[in-house]
Amino acid sequence: MKRKITPYLIVSPYIIHFIIFIAFPVIFSIILTFHKWNIISPMEYSGFNNYIQLFQDKLFLKSVLNTLVFLVIHIPLQIVVALFLAEVLNQKLRLRGFFRAAFFLPVVVSGVVVTILWQQLYGFDTGLLNRILVFLGFGKVGWLVNPKLAMPSIAIMATWKNVGLYIVLFLVGLQTVPKYYYEAADLEGASHWQKFTKITLPMINPTIFMVVILSTIGGFSLFIEPYIMTGGGPLNSTLSAVLYIYKQGFFYYHMGYSATLGLFFAIIIVGVVIVQKKFIEREV
């Protein structure tokens, strides 16, 4: 008898935690989407108003598109840079450990630190990047003040922060490619580029797709970078979806509407990831 109950006792903290912090919130978020509520006064049933508002909300649409712009720049950039540096690091060179550790440093540092730092690097008059550009004889660039450039600037920063992790993942992937493939290619007189496109790339396809999915999920939660750097500006060009949901919930206390946005955005995320996974299964 004792044997039979013990497993349930052991998993009971998880079950309780799951019910309070996941199952109930998910159900409650669906209920919330049919209500208007500012937390202080009682909940007010509002039918489909939140959904109607959502589909007419140009700012939400913009925030989703902004997030997609971020992903479309961030992911390819990250893969190219990570793969390039991993390929170089994979050669027989001295100090590889040092270089790997240097590339990885921004990964362990808080995003808050990285954002505050890059805000200064991107500064228009005093920023380090513009000083270097002026020093080299170029003009100043409005990294964060030009609405067309602000989101790409954030995507570049995010790449700088995360790329070390993906370098390490690619290094692991590269080490799974059998050495004799390259030796055979050498005998055939293949160039470095040919070996890279014909052997390396196909062999590490699974790693590439894993990186795509990991950085997609990470990118959809973009929040603290625009929150600190630009507050969503200029002209809402860096307003990410999570930042918008946060503002609706905790600046305006539109709990019902904010929950609706959260639910809808979560469905978009799951949809994108499912499409990516389908695509991957077809490719591999």
Place this chain on the structure above:
Amino acid sequence: MKRAIFYIVLVFGALMFLYPFLWMLTATLVPESEIGKLTLIPSSVSLNSYRQMFDKIPIGRALLNSVFVASTITLGVLIFGSMVGYALSRLQFRGRNLIFYIIIFTMTLPFQITLIPQYIIMVKLGWVDTYLALIVPYLMNALSIIMFRQYFKSIPQDLIDAARIDGCSELGIIFRILWPNSIPALVTIGIITFMASWNEVLWPLIVIRNEDLMTMPQLVTLFAVGGRAESQLGVKLASAMVLALPIVLAYLFFQRYFIQSMASTGMKE
């Protein structure tokens, strides 16, 4: 020749990643007027920026809060994660698969969906502006459960059977038999959990308003976006520096473990 190009690429790359941090360090040590110069060697060193920052915000208190919150969460995740991981890998009971699928489901559930309702739960429980709000929601972690489950599967069943014959309780098996044999898993899960909670900032921004309970990332964020840094770059960067320092120091000593642990989260499939 080819090797020389590789080294140039690597040195250039390392500069790209290290130079900004060194520049930041310099910027916190020079007078406000000298910030932004390209050189790394200051003409004179002053701790003025740090002094001003310590006067303006309770950063020491925030450091203690961060250490307390992140350590408690890490300990909780190790304890509960190994319990559930053990049950899922070694015990037979009805509903085991269901629990496993629930855990996999929670891993794919975007947090955006639960953010608002979780905040409302905190309000209803009266946990807003308490440590409970920062800690309790994070005590269970799906990824760590899966990692423990995976690791425990590699431990020989004989070890567990022998302990049972000696009259060891199930909890005794987990903490006295499995834990000493699972150091790599404990280190990996410990590091990723600690890092994740140390760097968490969205949730604290939502549930904590009282400055005395803020963790470091939240306090530094509000300091940076609020008016209190009075647009003094040195002071702002000094707060970021203090936020970075503990993790960077830990990283310098244990970088191999950091890299392995964080890379393993990407390898879960």
